[in-house]
Amino acid sequence: MAKELNLNKLMLVTLAILMLSIGWPNHGYIAALEEEAHIEWSRILEGNHPLYKSVSGYAATATSDGGYVAVGDKYCETPDENCSYVVKLNSSGEILWEREMLYYDYDYEENTAFTVIETSDGSILVGGEIRDGSYGRPRFVPYVFRLSADGELLWQKYYPRMPYYQQSASNIQETSNGDFVITGGGWNEYSPSPAYLLKIDANGDELWSKTYPIGYSGMFSNIILTSDDGVIVAGSRTLEEYDRVALPYLLKINRNGEVVWQKTAETDSVTSTIVSSDDGNYILTRYNPSTQAYYLQKINEAGDILWNKSLNSSAMDEIESIIRTQPVDEGYVLFVQNKPSSIENGKSRYQIILLDENAVPTKKYQFGDLDLGLGKNGVTTYDQGLLVTGTVRINTGQGYRNEMHLLKISIPNEGPSNPELARLEFQQPELKLSVGQSAATVVNAVYSDASVTDVTYSSIYDSLDPSIASVDAFGNITGNSPGTTWIKAAYEGLETRIAVNVTDAKAPGRFYLDSEEYSLSIGTELDVAAYYVNDSGLPSKVTQDAVFSMDDPSIATIDEYGNIRGIRPGITHITATYNGATYRASVWVVRPYVYHQ
Template sequence: MSRKYLRFWIACVAGLLMFGLMPGFSHAATDSVQSTVEWSRDYGSNSAGNEVIPTSDGGYIAVGGIFEAGKYQKAYILKLDAEGQVEWEQKPMYPTTNSMAYRVIETKDGGYLVAGNTNSEDVPIVGQLYIIRLDSSGNVLWEKVQDDTIHSTPTAIVETEDGDFFIAGSGSVGWVAYEKAYILKIDIKGETLWYNKYNYTDSVEFNDLIPANNGGYMAVGSVGRAEYESGDLDAMLMVKIDDQGKEVWSKQFKEQASRWSAFSITASEDGGYVIGSGKRVNRNHVNVLTKTDLNGQVQWEKTYRDRTNSEYFKRLVRTKDGYAMLGQHISQNSLDYKNQYDVLSVDGKGELISRELFKGPPINNVGSAAVTPDGGFIFPGTVKRGDVTKFQLMKLSPSVNIPPVERTLTGISFTEKDKKLKAGTNVSTVLQAVYSDGTKSDLSSAADYVSADSAIVEIDALGRITGHEPGSTYVEATYEGFAARLNVTVFPEDTDEFDPVSGYIKLDSYEYSLAEGTMLDLRVILRNYINQNEIDITRQTTFTSDHPDIAEVDEEGNLIGHKRGITKIYAQYKGSIISANVLVVRASVPKEDLQSDSDESAKGAIVELSPFILPD
């Protein structure tokens, strides 16, 4: 069977699985709608949307970029009324450059301050910080470019009590792929008061900045190595600074190879903070809320993931019920791809309330959204209309409270079978509660943990494991009478177990199909970059599955189909990983059973499929 035909066949069967044409599968019940789209509007042509905020007159101001006649991009600034109708717009552009606006605030005098970047044709990899001051009618009062050699992306603006401004962001050093975090302080006329950069390791980012609850300011972001270097240092960063930009204290929440980065911070009701972040756990992107006290001590932490779909948030806001993360939701399978606006709401303790998705035309990108005065939300984005991109705003109504569905706790489980780490490093775990309705929720900061051998590893109250000395053991979690166990292996500090291999690994196929109750033999091959020799490393490879209840791979390299569905498997060898899609179909049906099955039309059409093995 050819690969081309195989992909077509898998797509067809996947469609049957998705749309309920196989016995035992039916359309999923539609989620109860909690918010509705009040209005959605497009602005400009060949335009992009980056941020929107409410204004004191009940309207909004939004910023992005736009291409008009000619080859240069301009910053795009829109003042809108409560219904999204344009009151005025500005398209500033620094002479003979490309410009983009990323952040905006309304100033105390009723005007606006916009921050973006601008770059010239002569040095396209350097986008200098571009600041624009406007009055309430949209007239440009002054423009400023901060001279530097980094490609600047501003991420936050704060007006101080005395009318000055802090602008925080990060700048990539193009020739080495590092990020440098900075904070610029300017006065009301745009004069530079000071310009500080913050160096904790090779690469540092600031993604948000807010006034601190006890004076000064709080910045959050990440520290790590450059993209092309291997290194153990991946950490979410939290920094307290004073009025002069000097560090008061900082905390790094380290986790090896996690790409842990904070995207937003907000003050909590009790005087502490809640930080929104994203990181990799078991090769999957998960979102995290971390509650800290005034001094950055962690009080609780929750993780959120929508099965195999991806969520990338840019803003964390306070709501009447607790908090909401605002960003984009990406789902993809063999037949469908969706990029939607995403509102994930939680209560004051981080317990999930709802996940609401909203789509329109194809969405290229989602900007920094905001909570509106009526308790709803407004999203900026870039959508595709034919061959043209447009700046879109979507206004959502406040959520309607829906009584929670009664459910019973049936068990708890770690999302992984085992953990590996170096001595002297730590990793996170994700513990989930499993309920009678099939739903799962994070329990990481609610359970009790114990290590079977504290000389090898320790585990804290948040489920973070710290490796002390080489060896193998396990940790155990308990919650409301249920228990779950996770095997842990600690390697020496000088191990190469987590370093990328000198070559690349590959599976014997990038997609598999098998019938439920059957097995396929897989092979994982390591090909050396230098001599192109190939080695079978199947027995040395660690396998995982997004949905082990659908299909999983045992230690011998046997792919086992358990029940109908689609999943993805991963093969990891040292620091390298490869994945493949897996389709499990219904086993063949005896012909004498077909007639009786087909009479039960409510169960859907019958499809007879036989197991097969992919050709080499």
């Protein structure tokens, strides 16, 4: 069932996306002209079950006929359990058809849809997970079904061969000959759960399935097809059974599932979808936990880094996480979630940021209700905008239910100006470090129209005395011994420098949580403890004074006291802040074990 979204209810869902007319004050960025972006249409979908009307939206894709397909799950009237839900809309947002997916194997098998693509022949392929009771104890395995362009079921299959307690199909890539490469989350209770790939043909028959035991456990969170029908995947892994630290890594895998190259010494996670660039290379959005900064990275098919472009400008301070990055003409579009502090100051939960080719913000659009949950598969692009699919949790007065929200957003097509480069400058004139301490710097290119571009990752650095302070290729400066020296940055023929004073002063205090990774079941709660170690090395518990937020509250929520509650299966992250210090930890939510007699 669909209903029009009430644009007047700003506190429920903010759908009017307004251009920030004031720009970014005090930092020299061009002030954006006041402009109203066009919301072509919006829809709320609710279920038709007489008691449980919840519908959740997880993914969407644009189709070749100008329409859209969105998927998620709902509570079916028959057989009175959870099922995958698919809805096709035309370019105006009118529903053309809806489909509930029912699968019986001796008994009805509960299922959920997490991702959707349009295939080369115009049909619809959907991936998710399904309950499999054939081994006695119920578990969840990858589930894939194919529909015609008109919504008729062509086939549906699930893949139980790999020994995981819970495994899903949440990323799908089509090869040049019409096969499909699939990956997603995998989890076991008491044994390793390596990342996996599954390859099927056009009829859903398995061609091969392989696991990649690089470490104790892992998963591929991002995947993209390469020109030779292989894939580049980004994931995370733990090295030992009880490790709380998930380490990022990159792999290139050929069409037969064999590893071509691997980069397992990575420190910066890939936070958004991997996308193709116009020149046949690949754009990654990465996060550096040491500097707490995002940046864009271009790599080629061999995994070589071609460039890095920093997103760590003062204009990006509101970003909590980047959900999706998409190249466009002469730049990029970021779909991001705002920090809790920005939301508290009256900002919306999400924003769309337009970047020029140097990754400098040129325009920003705010939108989104505080209760609107979105994932990376919930944002799809078309020529002049975005289709957003997400879930809003509604308090009905008698309980809670989910509603699927669909928004079609138009973005004006305006290219950035090309002013002349006037000077280069560090954002701060000097830097004070203690021995062994590192700090990130920002180098700005100032143009003739007073606009500023962050060129930190595009500059070339040198230290006058590396024995006192050294600098890496990304502008991170490290104090090596007491003294004073200069760090120089060069960009497009211009130079600037910063004074660095290194002392033997004690390192500042440290803020951290009691774990770097939390795991809990749906419907259960887990408390988080926050600690601060002062300059003398004495720890104190500061949970009550810390501020907590969750990247994706549709997976898990966290209250002001640090109590986590599992909502649905998935992986998200906590951000904790105390006295200006920030700490992030991952949260894994799994389905509870259900005993059947």
